Structures are given as structure tokens and as C-alpha cells.
Amino acid sequence: xxxxxxxxxxxxxxxxxxxxxxxxxxxxxxxxxxxxxxxxxxxxxxxxxxxxxxxxxxxxxxxxxxxxxxxxxxxxxxxxxxxxxxxxxxxxxxxxxxxxxxxxxxxxxxxxxxxxxxxxxxxxxxxxxxxxxxxxxxxxxxxxxxxxxxxxxxxxxxxxxxxxxxxxxxxxxxxxxxxxxxxxxxxxxxxxxxxxxxxxxxxxxxxxxxxxxxxxxxxxxxxxxxxxxxxxxxxxxxxxxxxxxxxxxxxxxxxxxxxxxxxxxxxxxxxxxxxxxxxxxxxxxxxxxxxxxxxxxxxxxxxxxxxxxxxxxxxxxxxxxxxxxxxxxxxxxxxxxxxxxxxxxxxxxxxxxxxxxxxxxxxxxxxxxxxxxxxxxxxxxxxxxxxxxxxxxxxxxxxxxxxxxxxxxxxxxxxxxxxxxxxxxxxxxxxxxxxxxxxxxxxxxxx
Numbered sequence: 001x002x003x004x005x006x007x008x009x010x011x012x013x014x015x016x017x018x019x020x021x022x023x024x025x026x027x028x029x030x031x032x033x034x035x036x037x038x039x040x041x042x043x044x045x046x047x048x049x050x051x052x053x054x055x056x057x058x059x060x061x062x063x064x065x066x067x068x069x070x071x072x073x074x075x076x077x078x079x080x081x082x083x084x085x086x087x088x089x090x091x092x093x094x095x096x097x098x099x100x101x102x103x104x105x106x107x108x109x110x111x112x113x114x115x116x117x118x119x120x121x122x123x124x125x126x127x128x129x130x131x132x133x134x135x136x137x138x139x140x141x142x143x144x145x146x147x148x149x150x151x152x153x154x155x156x157x158x159x160x161x162x163x164x165x166x167x168x169x170x171x172x173x174x175x176x177x178x179x180x181x182x183x184x185x186x187x188x189x190x191x192x193x194x195x196x197x198x199x200x201x202x203x204x205x206x207x208x209x210x211x212x213x214x215x216x217x218x219x220x221x222x223x224x225x226x227x228x229x230x231x232x233x234x235x236x237x238x239x240x241x242x243x244x245x246x247x248x249x250x251x252x253x254x255x256x257x258x259x260x261x262x263x264x265x266x267x268x269x270x271x272x273x274x275x276x277x278x279x280x281x282x283x284x285x286x287x288x289x290x291x292x293x294x295x296x297x298x299x300x301x302x303x304x305x306x307x308x309x310x311x312x313x314x315x316x317x318x319x320x321x322x323x324x325x326x327x328x329x330x331x332x333x334x335x336x337x338x339x340x341x342x343x344x345x346x347x348x349x350x351x352x353x354x355x356x357x358x359x360x361x362x363x364x365x366x367x368x369x370x371x372x373x374x375x376x377x378x379x380x381x382x383x384x385x386x387x388x389x390x391x392x393x394x395x396x397x398x399x400x401x402x403x404x405x406x407x408x409x410x411x412x413x414x415x416x417x418x419x420x421x422x423x424x425x426x427x428x429x430x431x432x433x434x435x436x437x438x439x440x441x442x443x444x445x446x447x
Contacts, residue, residue, distance in 0.1 A: 001025065002067070002082040004059050011124035014207075015040060019122075021062055021210070030066055030214065033177055034058050035207040039229075040123055041136045042204055043236035048087035049286055050235045055122060056084050056092075056113075057221075057228030058208050064107060064221035065214025078109040085118035091285040098284070102277040105408065106268055107220035139170050141202060144234040145244040146226055147171035149185025151320045151349065154193075155307045156246020156294055161197050162308035170237070172230045173205040174222070178213035185321045192316040196309065204233055223269035227278065227291065234289040242290045245270055248300040250348055250424035252293065253417060255400070256407055257344075257386035272296060272417075273408040297416060299424040300348045301355035317358060322349040331380055332364030333371055340364040342372060342384045351427040354434070368435040374443075391429055391444040397422060 001024045010018035012034075019032035045051055059082070069076050086092050092099075092115045103111040143160065147153045157169055171190060175183035183205060190203050206229050227245065234241040247270035254267050268274050270293060279291050295303050307313045323339035323346050332340060339346045341363025350367075353359040365371050367384050374385055395403070400418040409417050433446050441447045 002063050002080065004082065004084045006085055006118060006120045006122065008120055013126075014038075015123060015125055017120060017122050017124050019059070021059065021066060023066060028066070030062065030210045030212055032058060032062055033207065033209040033211045036123060037126075038136075038204070039206055039232065040125075042139050043233055044138065045123065046232065046235040049091060050232050051122065052086040052088055052092060052118075053282070053285075053287065054228045054232045056086065057225045059084055060103065060221045061208060061225040062210040062214065064219070065210060065216050067214075068216050069218065076108065079112075080109050081112040081114070083114045083116060085120075086115050087118050088285070089115055089117045095281045095284050098277065098281050102274065102281060103221070103224070105271075105277065106223060106274050107218075108268075139202060139204060139233055139237060140168070141170035141237060141241070142167040143242050143244060144170045144172055144230050144237070145246065146230050147173045147186055147190070147203070148226075149173070149182050149189055149320065150322050150345075151313075151317070151352075152246045152248050152251075152295055152300070152303055154189050154316055154320060155303050155313065156244055157193060157201070158312055159294065159308045160244065161193075161200060168200045168202070170202045170204060170233055172226075172233050173203065174226045174229055175205060175207055176209035176213075177207050177211075178209050181321065181326060183207075185319070188319040189316055192312060192319065196312050204229075220267065220269070223274075224278070231282065231287060231289055231291075235287065239288045240290075242292050245275070245291060245293050246295045247293055248298055248303045248348075248352075249296050249417065249420045250299050251345065252296055253404065253407070253409065253421065254344075255390075255403055255421050257390040268408070270296075271408060272413065273410065276410075297420060299420060299427055300352035301427040302423070304352045304358075305356050314358070317353070318361070322346060325380075328380070329364060331378070333366075334362050334364055337362045337364045340380075342367050342380065344383045344387065347384065347387055347428060348424065351424075351431040354431045355427060359431070359435075368432065368437065368440070370437060374440075387428060388440070388443050391425060391432075394445060395422075395425075 003022045005020050007018040012018060014035045014037045016034050016036035020029055022029045067078050072078050099113055100111045145157050160169055173186040193201050208225060230243040234243045252270040275291055321338050324343045325340050329335045342365050350359055397418050400421050401414050404414055404417055432440055438447055
């Protein structure tokens with residue numbers, strides 16, 4: 001059982017009440033590390049329902065890092081029963097079962113979320129003897145766009161700015177005080193956009209994590225936290241302001257590449273079924289800001305090649321990061337690289353850059369060379385081996401449809417998504433055909 005409590009008197013330096021997360025099974029306790037000061041200064045409190053959503057999403061993220069998967073019977077699936085205080089208790093109780101299912105789909109665990117009434121203020125402003133030196137302006141924009149530090153969110157922002165030359169965008173980033181990289185990556189990419197669209201973009205970066213930091217690093221729940229920050233910002237501007245989560249369809253679907261990856265072990269942070277479930281929950285409790293993925297029907301190669309400002313994209317590529325395992329550099333040959341080169345996001349990134357003849361980056365490991373040992377038993381090789389296994393199977397459209405149906409794609413979308421996967425895998429195959437070793441080509445039937 002995870003008990004979440006709000007202190008009646010204690011507060012943090014970041015103007016949030018002290019929030020304790022207590023695992024009664026292990027008697028471990030951590031505190032929420034949440035920069036509510038920045039959120040409040042820029043967004044205020046739109047309403048208590050959206051504040052509840054942001055708070056619970058922050059708690060979900062901290063809990064996800066707090067409870068280790070290795071302690072479970074199958075070393076993966078956790079049973080997480082959690083009690084969270086909320087202001088709008090009746091509203092959240094009506095969506096309890098759907099929220100359980102949504103979180104279970106997202107993280108691959110069994111969630112049982114209980115709510116109880118919160119009677120204490122979360123915002124605890126600091127008493128100041130003098131006015132602050134700098135008062136931050138309230139956010140204003142025509143739409144809000146999640147901004148991760150990767151290429152997809154960059155292209156999503158660029159395309160919107162180019163499509164509506166009078167519109168303005170708020171770019172929302174999340175970073176964890178215990179995880180280095182994302183804050184700098186987001187800031188570096190924002191500078192590229194500032195050079196072209198200086199008067200039409202704004203940035204909101206929010207720190208959310210826990211203290212002490214959790215040891216679980218699968219981070220499956222970061223998606224709902226990221227979305228909650230974006231929804232909170234959008235709601236503070238207006239109830240009809242849309243939130244964009246730009247993610248290419250290949251990564252959003254994250255098709256299970258091998259039988260061992262089917263089921264809950266596939267990442268679903270932008271899966272269309274997850275976004276649909278979450279949107280329905282939010283609509284049910286009265287949060288009406290739409291969540292949209294403008295890149296959901298494109299491969300990463302199509303996202304890159306169809307970007308509406310190629311000059312901004314080309315300038316920003318070196319400062320963007322796609323790697324899902326950038327913290328594990330001990331086995332890299334080039335440790336100064338930004339990406340490992342062998343995880344699924346790196347593989348699709350490289351294939352997409354190859355589409356526009358921009359595959360010139362250094363990676364920790366070059367998968368197209370003899371640097372990667374496919375006979376190794378090391379887990380670091382598993383992603384590339386899985387991609388090769390999928391390519392080697394040479395699935396046709398009907399077989400891809402069956403795989404997608406088993407991973408949660410609706411029957412109404414199956415035709416379009418199966419063609420998307422086919423095109424995405426063709427991009428990877430073309431990269432290997434043009435640059436891969438003879439041995440790698442042989443594995444997927446190219447020689």
C-alpha cells in the first residue's frame with residue numbers, strides 16, 4: 001500500500017506543502033520534489049480539478065520510481081495500491097476504474113487507486129518582506145505543446161508555427177532534479193526556435209521528482225506527468241486551448257518486435273489507445289482541453305523530411321536527443337556521443353536522418369558496423385537484435401495488423417497504422433541496406 005499525505009503545516013522551498021509518499025510494505029518514505037512555485041507564478045490555479053490531476057500525476061511518477069520491479073515475482077509487473085488526497089473527491093471517484101485501467105495500460109502494472117478528501121492547501125506561498133525582484137508573466141498562447149528535447153516535439157512546434165504564422169505556442173518541458181540531461185536538452189532546442197520565432201514562443205519548464213530519488217528507472221509514468229503539466233498550463237489559458245503531444249506514429253505504437261516484447265513490456269507513453277483512455281477520463285471530470293498528436297500517422301522519416309522549416313531543423317539536429325538509454329555509457333566506444341545508437345529510439349532516429357541524407361552523427365555504438373556483437377548475451381544488444389528479428393521475418397500487412405490488434409490498436413485504425421509500421425520498417429531496412437555490414441544484411445535477407 002502507498003499512502004500519500006499532505007502535511008498540515010510543513011512546506012517546501014518551492015511553495016508546495018510537504019507531501020509524503022509512504023510504502024507501508026517496506027516502510028520506505030520519500031517526499032515529492034515539485035517546483036510548484038514556477039507553476040503557480042506562470043499559471044495560477046485554473047481550478048481544483050486540474051490541480052488534482054497535476055498532483056496525482058506527480059504522485060504517480062514518484063511512486064513509479066519508488067516501487068522496484070525486480071522485487072516482483074516476474075521481475076516486472078507490480079501491484080500498486082495507492083491512496084491519494086484530492087479536492088474534487090466525487091468527480092474522481094466516478095472515474096476510478098477507468099483511471100486504474102489507464103495507468104495499468106501505461107505502466108504495465110496492476111493499479112488500484114483510492115481517493116480521499118484533501119482539506120489542506122497544496123500551495124504554500126513564501127512570506128516575503130519585500131516584493132520579488134522579477135515577476136514572471138502569466139502564460140498566454142494559442143496552443144500548448146509538450147517539448148521533450150527530442151526531434152519530434154521540435155518538428156511538432158515548428159510545423160504549428162509555420163502553419164499558423166500569427167499563432168503563438170507555449171512549450172512545456174518536464175525535468176527531474178535527479179536526472180541530468182532533459183532540462184539542458186530542452187533549453188538548447190528552445191534557443192533554436194527563439195532565433196526564428198522569438199515573439200511567438202514561450203517556455204515553461206517544471207521540475208518534478210522525489211527526494212530521495214527512487215531506484216526504478218523504467219519511467220513509464222512520465223507520460224501522464226508530462227501531459228498533466230501541459231493540461232494544467234493549457235487550462236490556465238482557456239478550457240478550449242489544445243495540448244499537442246508530437247510523437248511519430250512508430251514510437252507511439254511501439255509495435256512488439258518479438259514475442260517476448262508483446263504485452264506489458266512495450267512502452268505506451270504516446271500510444272493512441274492510452275491517449276484515448278486518458279482523454280475520456282479528463283472529459284468525464286470536466287477537463288475539456290483536447291489532447292492531439294499531430295505526428296501520429298507519420299513515420300519518423302516522414303516527420304523529419306516533411307518538417308515545414310528544414311533550416312531550423314538542420315540547425316537543431318545536433319542539439320536534440322532521442323536516446324532512451326543515454327545514462328548507460330560504460331560500454332560505449334564513443335562516450336562523448338549523445339545517443340547509444342543501439343536502442344529502439346536511436347535506431348529509428350538514425351533511419352529517419354538517413355532519409356534526408358543527414359546521418360552524420362556519432363553514436364556510442366555504430367550498429368551498421370562490426371562494433372556491435374550480436375552473439376553477445378548482454379541486454380544492451382537486445383533492442384537491435386529485436387529490430388533485426390522483425391525485419392528478418394518480413395511481415396506482410398495482414399501479419400502486422402494482427403500484431404497491432406494484440407497491442408491495443410483499435411480495429412477502426414488498423415489499416416492506417418499497419419501501413420505506417422510497414423513504411424517505418426522500410427526506412428530501417430534502407431539504412432541497413434546502404435550502410436550495414438554483410439553479416440547484418442544477411443540476417444534480414446538483403447544478401
